[in-house]
Amino acid sequence: MVKTLLKEVKEYKWASIITPICMIGEVICEIVIPKLMGRIVDDGVYGNNLGIIYQIGIRMIIIAILGLIAGLGGAYFGAKASTGLAKNLRKKMYDNIQTFSFANIDKFSTSGLVTRLTTDVTNIQNAYMMTLRMAMRAPASLIIALIAAFSINAKIALIYVAAVVFLGGFLMFIMNRATKYFKQVFEKYDELNESVQENVSAIRVVKAYVREDYENDKFKKAALNIYNMFVKAEMNLVYMSPVMTVTVNACVLLISWVGAHMIVGGELSTGDLLALLAYCMKILMNLMMLGMVFVMLTMAQASGERISEVIEEKASITNKPDAITTVPDGSISFENVSFAYTADSEEPVLKEINLEIKSGETIGIIGGTGSAKSSLVNLISRLYDVTDGAVKVGGIDVRDYDMETLRDQVSVVLQKNVLFSGSIYENLRWGDKNATDEECKRACDMACASEFIEKMPDGYNTVIEQGGSNVSGGQRQRLCIARALLKKPKILILDDSTSAVDTATDAKIRKAFAEEIPGTTKLIIAQRISSVQGCDRIIVMDDGKVNGFGTHDELLASNEIYREVYESQTGVSGDADFDQLA
Ligand SMILES: Nc1ncnc2c1ncn2[C@@H]1O[C@H](COP(=O)(O)OP(=O)(O)OP(=O)(O)O)[C@@H](O)[C@H]1O
Numbered sequence: 001m002v003k004t005l006l007k008e009v010k011e012y013k014w015a016s017i018i019t020p021i022c023m024i025g026e027v028i029c030e031i032v033i034p035k036l037m038g039r040i041v042d043d044g045v046y047g048n049n050l051g052i053i054y055q056i057g058i059r060m061i062i063i064a065i066l067g068l069i070a071g072l073g074g075a076y077f078g079a080k081a082s083t084g085l086a087k088n089l090r091k092k093m094y095d096n097i098q099t100f101s102f103a104n105i106d107k108f109s110t111s112g113l114v115t116r117l118t119t120d121v122t123n124i125q126n127a128y129m130m131t132l133r134m135a136m137r138a139p140a141s142l143i144i145a146l147i148a149a150f151s152i153n154a155k156i157a158l159i160y161v162a163a164v165v166f167l168g169g170f171l172m173f174i175m176n177r178a179t180k181y182f183k184q185v186f187e188k189y190d191e192l193n194e195s196v197q198e199n200v201s202a203i204r205v206v207k208a209y210v211r212e213d214y215e216n217d218k219f220k221k222a223a224l225n226i227y228n229m230f231v232k233a234e235m236n237l238v239y240m241s242p243v244m245t246v247t248v249n250a251c252v253l254l255i256s257w258v259g260a261h262m263i264v265g266g267e268l269s270t271g272d273l274l275a276l277l278a279y280c281m282k283i284l285m286n287l288m289m290l291g292m293v294f295v296m297l298t299m300a301q302a303s304g305e306r307i308s309e310v311i312e313e314k315a316s317i318t319n320k321p322d323a324i325t326t327v328p329d330g331s332i333s334f335e336n337v338s339f340a341y342t343a344d345s346e347e348p349v350l351k352e353i354n355l356e357i358k359s360g361e362t363i364g365i366i367g368g369t370g371s372a373k374s375s376l377v378n379l380i381s382r383l384y385d386v387t388d389g390a391v392k393v394g395g396i397d398v399r400d401y402d403m404e405t406l407r408d409q410v411s412v413v414l415q416k417n418v419l420f421s422g423s424i425y426e427n428l429r430w431g432d433k434n435a436t437d438e439e440c441k442r443a444c445d446m447a448c449a450s451e452f453i454e455k456m457p458d459g460y461n462t463v464i465e466q467g468g469s470n471v472s473g474g475q476r477q478r479l480c481i482a483r484a485l486l487k488k489p490k491i492l493i494l495d496d497s498t499s500a501v502d503t504a505t506d507a508k509i510r511k512a513f514a515e516e517i518p519g520t521t522k523l524i525i526a527q528r529i530s531s532v533q534g535c536d537r538i539i540v541m542d543d544g545k546v547n548g549f550g551t552h553d554e555l556l557a558s559n560e561i562y563r564e565v566y567e568s569q570t571g572v573s574g575d576a577d578f579d580q581l582a
């Protein structure tokens with residue numbers, strides 16, 4: 001995991017190296033100053049020598065300035081390296097997510113991916129900065145200060161060693177306990193994020209069902225959970241400060257006492273004692289700093305794992321090395337196709353499918369909810385790969401095509417279609433970025449979208465809000481059809497794409513297709529028999545299997561499911577679809 005993350009440091013390698021060097025520079029300056037201070041007292045004050053006081057004083061100022069520069073450098077390069085790493089991590093994840101197939105996306109939830117791109121990266125950024133600045137500085141400072149202390153007086157330095165061992169043990173104990181709680185806090189954060197993301201993005205549904213109170217309660221609970229966990233974790237840390245203070249003060253007391261005896265005995269100078277007291281604070285503070293770095297690193301560990309999972313995820317659908325870049329025609333065949341969404345699912349969603357569709361045919365697909373109509377057509381543009389058998393387009397296995405070529409020629413209007421924020425023109429040009437205004441308008445004519453677009457105040461320049469919230473469901477469907485048409489595909493698939501369009505418009509769209517794009521193979525999934533009645537042939541899906549395949553008349557005569565649905569929708573059995581009566 002660490003390797004995966006560190007690989008993204010890239011161009012910020014130098015900043016990452018300079019930061020600890022600056023920090024060590026700062027430490028050295030900090031350590032030298034108490035020593036000089038001691039000399040001012042011993043040689044200057046006690047020696048009554050103003051010259052030395054000035055001389056050493058100037059040296060102290062210079063060293064303090066150097067220390068300041070080193071400190072600033074450390075902060076600057078540390079920030080540069082850590083934010084740079086965060087930027088690279090986000091980019092790497094985002095790039096990889098773009099290669100994901102539908103199957104990969106099913107594995108991570110959308111909200112999970114968003115959390116990984118935001119909160120988790122921020123955690124790593126903070127941990128990296130802390131590590132660069134403190135992980136070297138704290139131990140370096142600790143060791144150099146100890147060496148300096150030993151060089152002044154070994155006996156007193158031993159007091160430090162005792163204090164370091166005691167505090168070190170205590171910190172380890174506290175950190176261990178605190179980390180356990182902090183880890184739990186982050187798990188709870190996930191829950192909170194999920195709840196926020198789900199409810200904010202579905203706020204309209206929440207309001208429609210008057211579920212605000214329920215959602216508020218749920219949110220309050222999640223927030224309270226985090227509060228409780230944080231308090232528990234922080235409760236462990238509250239002991240840190242008082243124990244630190246007591247230890248430092250005890251040390252100061254002990255050093256003063258032992259030191260005073262030594263000064264009287266002539267073993268130690270006053271200046272040295274002053275320097276030793278200054279080191280006391282430094283050593284113990286650094287120990288605490290080191291403890292904090294450890295806490296941060298353990299907290300970041302979970303985030304790091306979640307990020308590397310995304311970076312290391314291999315796209316389940318990729319191009320073959322010598323992929324084919326032309327689609328000969330729009331014929332489709334399914335040969336013994338079985339398909340399951342996950343490898344460990346008990347029963348496949350599609351079973352033993354065999355179909356032959358000729359180029360230019362118009363095929364209707366009908367069947368109950370969950371009968372795997374969408375699953376069937378999603379295999380054609382290779383949104384998922386078959387588990388068994390083969391799907392062929394133009395006589396060639398879809399897995400042998402270059403993916404871009406295939407998806408340019410197989411245009412799908414997904415059942416869960418979306419528009420993006422931007423003008424209508426911009427949205428349409430997702431289909432073909434070089435389409436002229438005229439071409440866009442023609443596509444909209446065919447999809448019966450131009451009639452409402454022209455009524456809008458800004459026409460084709462009207463801005464669509466995020467998720468297409470400012471157009472109606474039927475309008476959105478028509479825009480999505482127009483967008484798919486602009487690709488000028490050899491195969492056009494409409495997955496329940498006219499469900500929100502009135503019957504008359506639906507018929508107009510089908511008529512336009514028949515007249516304007518006769519060569520394109522068209523697959524139309526629909527719930528209404530009237531939408532597929534006029535197709536060349538119709539597939540009846542039932543529980544993942546093809547139950548019937550033929551013309552309207554053939555199916556009416558031979559297929560029980562088709563006849564039942566037809567009768568219920570045309571009102572023969574009295575259970576009419578109002579669309580039909582209109
Ligand atoms: N992404 C997915 N992951 C796992 N299972 C899925 C997924 N999508 C669909 N399924 C399952 O596959 C089966 C067939 O679903 P599919 O969406 O193909 O049905 P459908 O015929 O298109 O239904 P509808 O008419 O409601 O659109 C269902 O049982 C569903 O639970």
Ligand SMILES: [Mg+2]
Nearest residue numbers: 373374375415
């Ligand atoms: Mg469907």
